[in-house]
Amino acid sequence: MSETSPAASTRAGLAARLGWSKTPVIPTIIVVIVLAFIPLVWQNDYIISLLVLIMLYSLMTQSWNLTIGMCGIWNFGQLAIIAIGGYATGLLTIKLGLSAWVALPAGIVAGGLAAVIMVLPSIRLRGIYASMLTFAFAEVVRLLIIADSTGFTGGPFGLTGVKGLFDFLTPSWSLRAYFWLTLVLTAVVMLLVHRMMNSPFGMGLVGLRETIRFSIGMGINRRVQFISATLISGLIAGLAGALYATFYHGVTPSFMGLGPMGLLVIMVVVGGLGTVRGPIVGAFAVTILSELLRDTVMWRLVVQGALLLLVLAFWPAGIDGLLERSFNKIRAWMNVGQGGEEPAVAGASAAGGSAVAAAAATDDAPAQSSVRLAQTAASASAPEAAAAPAAATAAADASAPEAASTSSAPAAARPEKPKKKSGRFMAWLNEEDKAPKDDGAKGGTKKT
Amino acid sequence: MDTFAQAIISGLVFGAIYAIMTMGLTLVYGCLRTLNMAQGAFGMVGGYAAWVITTDMGAPPIVGLIVGALAAAGVGMLTHFISIRPLVGRKDIDFEMTAYISTLVVAIVFSAAIILMFGARNKAIEPLIDGRLTIFGTVTVAWQQIAVAVVAFLCLGGLSLMLSKSRQGLSIMAVAQQFDAAKLMGVPAGRVYWVTMALAGLLGGIAGVLLAPLYFVSPSAGDLPILKGLTVAVVAGLGSIRGTIYAAFIIGLIETLVATYVGSLWSLPVLFAIIVVFMVVRPYGLFGKPEEERL
Numbered sequence: 027m028s029e030t031s032p033a034a035s036t037r038a039g040l041a042a043r044l045g046w047s048k049t050p051v052i053p054t055i056i057v058v059i060v061l062a063f064i065p066l067v068w069q070n071d072y073i074i075s076l077l078v079l080i081m082l083y084s085l086m087t088q089s090w091n092l093t094i095g096m097c098g099i100w101n102f103g104q105l106a107i108i109a110i111g112g113y114a115t116g117l118l119t120i121k122l123g124l125s126a127w128v129a130l131p132a133g134i135v136a137g138g139l140a141a142v143i144m145v146l147p148s149i150r151l152r153g154i155y156a157s158m159l160t161f162a163f164a165e166v167v168r169l170l171i172i173a174d175s176t177g178f179t180g181g182p183f184g185l186t187g188v189k190g191l192f193d194f195l196t197p198s199w200s201l202r203a204y205f206w207l208t209l210v211l212t213a214v215v216m217l218l219v220h221r222m223m224n225s226p227f228g229m230g231l232v233g234l235r236e237t238i239r240f241s242i243g244m245g246i247n248r249r250v251q252f253i254s255a256t257l258i259s260g261l262i263a264g265l266a267g268a269l270y271a272t273f274y275h276g277v278t279p280s281f282m283g284l285g286p287m288g289l290l291v292i293m294v295v296v297g298g299l300g301t302v303r304g305p306i307v308g309a310f311a312v313t314i315l316s317e318l319l320r321d322t323v324m325w326r327l328v329v330q331g332a333l334l335l336l337v338l339a340f341w342p343a344g345i346d347g348l349l350e351r352s353f354n355k356i357r358a359w360m361n362v363g364q365g366g367e368e369p370a371v372a373g374a375s376a377a378g379g380s381a382v383a384a385a386a387a388t389d390d391a392p393a394q395s396s397v398r399l400a401q402t403a404a405s406a407s408a409p410e411a412a413a414a415p416a417a418a419t420a421a422a423d424a425s426a427p428e429a430a431s432t433s434s435a436p437a438a439a440r441p442e443k444p445k446k447k448s449g450r451f452m453a454w455l456n457e458e459d460k461a462p463k464d465d466g467a468k469g470g471t472k473k474t
Numbered sequence: 475m476d477t478f479a480q481a482i483i484s485g486l487v488f489g490a491i492y493a494i495m496t497m498g499l500t501l502v503y504g505c506l507r508t509l510n511m512a513q514g515a516f517g518m519v520g521g522y523a524a525w526v527i528t529t530d531m532g533a534p535p536i537v538g539l540i541v542g543a544l545a546a547a548g549v550g551m552l553t554h555f556i557s558i559r560p561l562v563g564r565k566d567i568d569f570e571m572t573a574y575i576s577t578l579v580v581a582i583v584f585s586a587a588i589i590l591m592f593g594a595r596n597k598a599i600e601p602l603i604d605g606r607l608t609i610f611g612t613v614t615v616a617w618q619q620i621a622v623a624v625v626a627f628l629c630l631g632g633l634s635l636m637l638s639k640s641r642q643g644l645s646i647m648a649v650a651q652q653f654d655a656a657k658l659m660g661v662p663a664g665r666v667y668w669v670t671m672a673l674a675g676l677l678g679g680i681a682g683v684l685l686a687p688l689y690f691v692s693p694s695a696g697d698l699p700i701l702k703g704l705t706v707a708v709v710a711g712l713g714s715i716r717g718t719i720y721a722a723f724i725i726g727l728i729e730t731l732v733a734t735y736v737g738s739l740w741s742l743p744v745l746f747a748i749i750v751v752f753m754v755v756r757p758y759g760l761f762g763k764p765e766e767e768r769l
Contacts, residue, residue, distance in 0.1 A: 098568075100571060100574075147750070147753060147754045148753070150757075151753060151757050153570055153571060154508075154509055154570060154574065154712070155708075155712075155753060155757050157509075157574065158509075158704055158707075158708055158749065158753070159749065159750060159753040161704070162704075162705075162708075162746040162749035162750055162753070163746075163750065165701060165742070165746050166743055166746040166747060166750070169739075169742045169743045169746070170743055172739075173739040173740060173743060175739075284581075284582065284694075284697055285582065288578065288579055288582040291575055291578065291579065292579065295575060324586065324589055324590045325586075325590070326586070327582055327583060327585075327586035328583050328586045328587055328590070331579045331580065331582055331583030331586070332583065334575075334576070334579045335556060335557055335560075335576055335579065335580070338557075338560070338561065338567075338572055338575070338576050339560035339561070342564070342566055342567045342572070343566075
């Protein structure tokens with residue numbers, strides 16, 4: 027550890043130690059530019075509006091995932107925040123006659139404020155209680171809007187006639203403009219969230235989610251962390267709501283009902299709770315699935331619900347985690363084939379798999395390859411320190427002492443990027459045992 | 475005075491229904507340590523089963539009640555095996571939250587399935603007993619309300635007998651109090667789990683059939699009861715059986731009084747305002763113990 031600790035004070039050093047990934051700005055810009063040509067190439071208004079809907083959903087799920095997935099605040103009132111953003115924007119354009127471009131920032135701010143107000147009392151509550159409080163908040167908002175008979179919010183029928191952002195364009199160009207705007211905003215939000223989660227602030231959030239007592243003991247200020255995260259989440263939610271209201275020229279209280287909430291829950295969980303890409307993947311997958319079931323509308327929810335139950339039972343990390351795991355497996359397999367040094371990151375199960383492969387390979391291949399396999403397997407499961415030596419020794423029967431010595435060295439020296447945020451945090455925790463205390467404290471508490 | 479008496483009576487009746495409704499939530503929370511968001515859906519399924527039996531097959535309402543309760547118990551067991559059982563004992567997930575989400579989605583799936591089977595239209599169901607009983611002056615009570623109260627008290631009494639006397643009930647209590655100790659004493663925790671879910675389904679189904687004549691049987695008939703059940707559970711303190719009964723009557727009375735004197739649109743916002751106030755001031759409810767960690 028001693029050679030890394032001087033560098034750890036800088037962000038780059040810290041990032042290298044904790045396995046933070048760089049914010050993929052350039053690839054995202056390239057992808058956005060490529061996607062931006064879709065409406066020009068594929069002149070199908072229906073497809074484009076569907077894509078806009080997917081972007082809006084991914085903004086919503088991204089904002090929700092920030093509190094429910096990243097921080098572990100059981101926030102079940104996010105739809106009310108989104109709707110508040112939409113209502114604020116809509117009311118400003120209708121009642122005050124403001125331009126939608128002026129009303130949009132107001133909607134964003136309204137969303138942020140509402141989120142902070144909602145989460146403030148629930149910060150000191152644990153899991154299920156916080157969920158009920160936020161749920162109750164959302165219901166109060168919904169029922170107050172429904173019960174409103176003065177006509178201010180439109181009551182149960184909702185607001186109609188909200189100005190659009192691109193009313194000065196023809197409808198089909200307005201649709202394309204919305205597509206480009208939401209595409210850019212989704213990408214920007216994703217990058218911001220990614221950058222935030224790969225920073226001391228985000229590390230503090232993950233720490234609070236995983237081991238709350240330890241994190242507080244390390245000096246992480248829970249309130250500041252949670253309120254800041256909630257504020258950011260609320261701002262994104264307000265943005266999503268405002269865009270939704272201007273895109274559809276209206277917003278109704280039924281948007282806050284159980285049905286849409288179920289849909290968003292399915293998106294977040296199916297995509298991958300607590301990951302940056304997950305919400306986008308989930309919004310995409312679930313919306314495409316509902317469109318495929320367009321002819322049998324009634325079956326939609328049944329199929330989506332069944333999908334969620336399957337995901338929960340078999341891949342709790344969601345589609346994103348599944349993709350990443352299989353991608354890593356393929357990469358590990360290719361690296362082994364080429365004799366590459368890059369270790370695979372696939373957790374204990376992959377380690378076991380490689381060990382079996384190594385045992386099978388000893389027949390025709392020389393002992394060298396089995397050693398390398400064991401090494402890969404061991405460094406793959408660096409956080410699970412107990413599993414690694416076991417796998418290594420089991421695999422490299424023939425050259426046991428050599429394998430053990432070579433595999434334990436890299437595993438201890440360099441915790442290779444564990445994939446899940448929790449694993450990353452656990453790696454960081456394990457490192458703390460050996461590293462001097464001030465380093466870790468700096469990493470955890472800097473932002474509070 | 476008459477309106478007040480009328481409001482008190484209907485408040486007590488609603489309180490009785492909420493009590494059996496929420497008792498399902500309380501039992502499940504006590505045993506499984508998670509909120510069963512499908513509790514409202516159990517009631518909805520019970521209502522539909524009773525409707526099928528009484529309207530399509532012409533059975534008497536009491537048979538409808540029994541069949542509805544049994545159907546809901548079956549659905550409770552089904553919910554356990556498809557949404558809770560796969561999650562029990564897993565290390566890689568947060569059971570409490572995952573089960574919460576999966577039962578919520580199961581509730582949504584059930585209402586979608588009901589729409590598939592019966593359509594989205596409301597169904598009217600006939601009450602257990604018709605007619606009204608005049609108590610004094612202009613204050614009258616529907617026989618249905620009396621029947622509801624009787625059934626509810628029978629349920630609560632039977633439940634308390636079962637929990638305190640029978641082997642099954644005692645094992646439920648044991649698991650609720652100390653899971654590890656209960657398991658070490660040879661209580662079959664897996665069976666206790668599904669028995670509890672079936673019991674919750676039974677109670678939810680009875681509540682659903684009792685509520686059905688007052689509202690309608692509809693695919694979204696479970697939404698309102700689960701929201702009110704959550705309110706009751708919060709006021710009572712999660713997992714407190716005695717508190718649930720008191721809180722159910724308090725909530726029922728508040729609801730009808732607000733509906734009578736302020737306007738029926740306001741009764742739900744007031745209830746949720748109560749949740750918010752309780753959460754801020756007394757998160758462990760009226761009768762719960764402040765056992766939850768509060769850092």
